[in-house]
Structures are given as structure tokens and as C-alpha cells.
Amino acid sequence: xxxxxAADPATVICAAAEGVFATVAEVRRLTLDRxxxxxxxGRPFDDADVSGLxxxxxxxxxxxxxxxxxxxxxxxxxTLPGHPLRLEWWQRPPGRDAPVPLEVDLHPDSIxxxxxxxxxxxxxxxxxxARHVVGPYVDVHGTDRYLLTLTMPIEVAGxxxxxxxxxxxxxxxxxxxxxxLGGSDAILANDEGRxxxxxxxxxxxGCLLPxxxxxxxxxxxxxxxxxxxxxxxxxxxxxxxGEG
Amino acid sequence: xxxxxxxxxxxxxxxxxxxxxxxxxxRRLGSAIALGLIEDGEQLPSESQLAATLNVSTLTLRDAxxxxxxxxxxxxxxxxxxxxxxxxxxxALARLSHDRLAEVGVSDLREIGDMHAMVAGSAAHKAAxxxxxTELARLRDLVSRMSGARDATELHRLEGRFYIExxxxxxxxxxxxxxxxxxxxxxxVMWRLQPDRSAAAVAGERAAVVEAVARHDGDLAxxxxxxxxxxxxxxxxxxxxxxxxxxxxxxxPDDHHPRR
Numbered sequence: 103x104x105x106x107x108a109a110d111p112a113t114v115i116c117a118a119a120e121g122v123f124a125t126v127a128e129v130r131r132l133t134l135d136r137x138x139x140x141x142x143x144g145r146p147f148d149d150a151d152v153s154g155l156x157x158x159x160x161x162x163x164x165x166x167x168x169x170x171x172x173x174x175x176x177x178x179x180x181t182l183p184g185h186p187l188r189l190e191w192w193q194r195p196p197g198r199d200a201p202v203p204l205e206v207d208l209h210p211d212s213i214x215x216x217x218x219x220x221x222x223x224x225x226x227x228x229x230x231x232a233r234h235v236v237g238p239y240v241d242v243h244g245t246d247r248y249l250l251t252l253t254m255p256i257e258v259a260g261x262x263x264x265x266x267x268x269x270x271x272x273x274x275x276x277x278x279x280x281x282x283l284g285g286s287d288a289i290l291a292n293d294e295g296r297x298x299x300x301x302x303x304x305x306x307x308g309c310l311l312p313x314x315x316x317x318x319x320x321x322x323x324x325x326x327x328x329x330x331x332x333x334x335x336x337x338x339x340x341x342x343x344g345e346g
Numbered sequence: 347x348x349x350x351x352x353x354x355x356x357x358x359x360x361x362x363x364x365x366x367x368x369x370x371x372x373r374r375l376g377s378a379i380a381l382g383l384i385e386d387g388e389q390l391p392s393e394s395q396l397a398a399t400l401n402v403s404t405l406t407l408r409d410a411x412x413x414x415x416x417x418x419x420x421x422x423x424x425x426x427x428x429x430x431x432x433x434x435x436x437x438a439l440a441r442l443s444h445d446r447l448a449e450v451g452v453s454d455l456r457e458i459g460d461m462h463a464m465v466a467g468s469a470a471h472k473a474a475x476x477x478x479x480t481e482l483a484r485l486r487d488l489v490s491r492m493s494g495a496r497d498a499t500e501l502h503r504l505e506g507r508f509y510i511e512x513x514x515x516x517x518x519x520x521x522x523x524x525x526x527x528x529x530x531x532x533x534x535v536m537w538r539l540q541p542d543r544s545a546a547a548v549a550g551e552r553a554a555v556v557e558a559v560a561r562h563d564g565d566l567a568x569x570x571x572x573x574x575x576x577x578x579x580x581x582x583x584x585x586x587x588x589x590x591x592x593x594x595x596x597x598x599p600d601d602h603h604p605r606r
Contacts, residue, residue, distance in 0.1 A: 222480070240522050248519050283598040294478040296517075308517035310476055 111288035112322055113331055115299070119252070119325055122270050123233065125162060125170055126254050130266035132158050133175050137263070145222045147263075149182055154188050159192045160201045169278070171247065172204070172269035175256065176218055180239070181263050187218070193269065196247070227255040227265045235326055238298060238308060248272045248308070250298070264279055272307055275299065291319060293326040299321040352438055368409035371402055372604045375410060376442055379419050379432055379529050386434040390420070390504040393430075405435040410569070436499055447586050455586055458531050459579025463572045465524045470555055470571040472516035474564035481515040493549035499602070501545050506533065510551055512571075535582060543581075 121185035132155055140147045152175070174191030182188050191204040203338055215290035218224050226234040253331045279290070289300040295311045305311060311330070318326030378384045390396055390411075397407040411430055414420040418438040422430045473481070488508045495501035506529040513522040551574050558567040 238517070240517060240519050242510060242514045242522060248517070294480065296476075296478060308476060310478065 106121070107284040108286045109282055109284050111283060111290075111331075112320070113327065114282035114286075114291055115270060115288070115327070116280055116322060116325065118275060118282065119235070119327075121278075122252050122275075124171055124266055125173060125256070126233070126252055126266050127242050128158065128162060129173055129175060130254055130256050131269070132162075132291065133263075133266060134258065135260060147181070149185055149188070150166070150226075152177070152182065152188060155190055156192065159190065163192055163201045164195050168313060169270050170244055170276045171249075171271055173267065175223055177264035178262050180335065189218070194254055203315050223251045223253045223267060224265055227253050228262055230312035231255050231257065231262070233324070237290070237292070241269075251277055272298070276307060285329070289330040291328050291330060293328075298327060355366055356390075356419045368413065370405060371400055371410035372413040374530070375414060376417075376419065376446075377530040377600055378534045379414075380439055380442065384432050386432055388432045390430040390432065408575040417445075423530070436497065439499065443535050447582075447589050450535070450586070452583055452586060455535075455579060455583050456458060457580070458528065459575060461524075462509075462528045462532070463575040463581070465528060465577055466512065468573040469509070469513040469516045469518065469521045470520075470527065470559060470567035472482075472518060473512050474559045474562050474567045476517045477515040478560055481511070482556065482560050485515065485559070486553075489549050489553045489556055492552060493546050495545040500549060502533075504538040505548065505552070508583055511554075512559075537585075 115252050123185075130207045135145045136155060142203075155175070157297050162168070163170065164177070164229055172191060172193035174189060174200070176189040176191065177185075177187075179186050189204070192201045193204055197331050203324065221236075222236060223271050228238075233252070233254040233272050235250055235252050238248050238250075239293045241247040241249050247269075250270045250272060251267055252270065253265040256263040256266055261273060277297045280301070283301060289302055289305050290298040291311050292298050297309050300306055317332045321328055365400070372487065375384075384390070391399065391570060393404055393407055393411075397404045400407065402410075411422070415422060418435065419442065420430050420435060421427070421433045423496055426440055477485075491502060492504045495504060510522060510525050512527065513525040516522075551570070553572070555567050555570045558564075558570060
């Protein structure tokens, strides 16, 4: 069915983001449940508890309409006894069917070491205790993807345990937003002024908006994103509605 | 999620097209070791797992591991807690790059260099348009670490990461992937380049590119990058010619293999 409709851009974008955050919230719930189960039996949350989350994470990743290509948890240093740094992250690499665990270099002395505590998707939720979105950015070194990473803090009685998160390829997110927008026009920019999704071929995904255009933005609710309405409405056109 | 070595490792440990021979497997694993994607002392996945990852037979993989063992890059321990472990010494890497440089021809090196100049030049040009302050900070950090590099191994790894981060700052997954492939190709031969360049000199050249990117001067960033890559290529070719000419005096290719 071909229709021309003009949806409210903020509503469409927030709904798409909330859909991904629902997955992140589920990752967080699974983690908190396991944490509570450990505490209930009077023992500390440990490495086996974290490893035990894997099947549930894989199942979530393999759900039919899952936009995320990677998800899991990254723990605050010191959360697990004997494991300064620990993460349990699963991803679906391009061209491979089965999800695989992300293996990273967590040796502080090696040159390949990546100090995840300094990464924005970890540091921002730790500092603000609020959820955050990073990207779009190139998944350096190889999964060949341009991603958004959405994260939420995991807290127990005010103590920060780490973050739950999901990686979403920008293309999947963009398709969802463009279909939802129909005839409406919008430029969505992140907190660095980088375009996330746009209906303008002048300001495309990945480019940086000049300062003067950024000031015209409207901040979206609970997202580090601004919506910039294009100054000149583009000609109305028929859009294929993908909502049906 | 951006977690450096894990994702980089995925890039090199991808299935080889059409199966691949043991030389190709050894080359790929050698690159991963040379780039530091597999660390010294790290245990490799089991033979069956690694063979499946690379899409080769277990037999082919065993031949490749035997080759790396003879070069002193892999050590195999038997019994409980056994397996294959990476043994990375600067001497073994220098020998590896010596051998690899002797295997290729001048035109191969020129081809890699031309491709690299194109990819890295375009990446710098686009990064000048699209790099965020965070990405610029990451590039500056790499440059400052380069100037303090302790040895050739660290300098080469940081340089490789610099080029890859530049392509990522261009917001291009495709340029990033090409750059990773080129770094994989270069990793094993670049070790010969060190003696005539100080870490400070290399870092200074890269810093000039980062500042051009920061000033949004894409044309300058491209030109400087192309000049730097062309210079490196010329030095590699000089090294290759010198190595090949002196080859007879150093013995055959089996010279570096320990005798049993």
C-alpha cells in the first residue's frame, strides 16, 4: 500500500530508540535477576553468574525482529572478585549465523588494551547514572559496521555495577525511522553535531553539522539527540509506508 | 562497541576465500601476531576451532602452525593445559619481515603502496570534513604515544592504528576495512623500516596531518598523507632491493629454521 502521511518526527525517532532501549532494559533485568539470586543465597555475584547469562543474551540476540547485532553487559572494575575487568558481550558478525562472544584484550600492559572505562558508552552512564547513546561510529577493526551503541547503567541499591548495552547498525535504525516518517522531513543530530538520520541528501548520516545549524535544534526527551527541521520544506512526495 | 583488539582480531581471523593454502594461513596468522592482535603468550583457539574460523582443513592449519613454529612465533605444549601459544620476540618478527620482504617483488610493494596512498589519502581528506573532537583527540593521543614509542614494534603498531582510526574518523566502514587489510599486508614487512627513522620524526609527520584535519584542510591532509605513504613505500622498496641483493650471502630460506 502506498500512502503519503506526515508523522511527527520526534515521536517516530523516540519510538525507534525506545524499541532498542527495551532490549537493553531486558539485558539489564536478566543481569539484576541473577545478581539478586546470588545475593539471596548469601554469596557474592561471581564470574560463573556472568557466564551463565550467555544463553539468555544469545536468545535475545536471535529474536526474530531484533535490530541489535550485539548486546551484553560491561562491568565496573572490581565488581567481580578476582576479575578487574569483565564483560559478557555477544554479537552476530556479518556473514556468520551463530552469535559469538566478543573477546577483547583486557591486559592493561598490552598495546592492544582498550580501557573500556574511558569509553563514552561506559563513562557517561557511570557519571550521569542515566542511559546514553553513542554514534554513529565506525566499528573500528572489522565487523565492517557503522553503529549506534545504546547503554543503560546497572545499579543495585545505588551501587554502580556496570552497563547493559546493545549495538544497532545505523542502516537498520535509519530504515525504521524513514519508514515511520513518511512525508515528514527531519535531520537528527547527536551531541557532537553528527547526523544520525536525515531526510536531506545534503546533510547525510555521518556528516557534521555546522555550528549555526545546530543551534536550531530541539532536544529530544531522554536522548542525547537534537532534531533539526530543514529550513525549506522539500517537495511532498509519495512514501511507501512500512508500518502496515 | 569499540573495543580495539577484539574487533581487529575478527578482521584478520575471517574465513579465507576458497579455503586457502597453508602459506596463506601462516601469512594471515603471522600478520595478526605482527600487528599485535594476538598477544605474546596468548593461547590460540583449538586447532579444530581455528581451522573452522579460517575455513581451512585441520591439516592445512597444522602445516601453517608448523611454519610459524619454525619461525619461533608459535610454541606448542603438550598435555594438560597444553595447546599453541604465541611467542613474539622482536628478533623473530625481524626475521619474519626479512623473509617476507624477500618473497615479494618490487611491483608488489609498489601496488600495496599505491593502494595505501589512495585509501589513507582519501580517509584523511574525508576526516577533515567529518572528524569529531573525540576522534581528533584519539588521533592526537596516538601521535603522542608514537613519539614516545619504546621500540620499532610499538611504533609500527601505533602507526597502523593511526591509519585505521583516521579511516574511522572519515566515518567510512569501507575505507576502514580496506585500511585494515592493507595493514595486514604491511604488518609483516614494515619491521624492516625502523633504523633510519626516529619515533619523533614519524610522530611529527603524523601530527601535521592531524592538525590539517583539525583545520578542515582536507586537501593538505590528503597531500601530506600521500607523501608520507609514498616515502614509506620507497624506503620499503630500497630495503627489499638491498635484502634481495644480499640474500645469497645469508644462506637460503631455511637458514632461520631451527635444526632438529
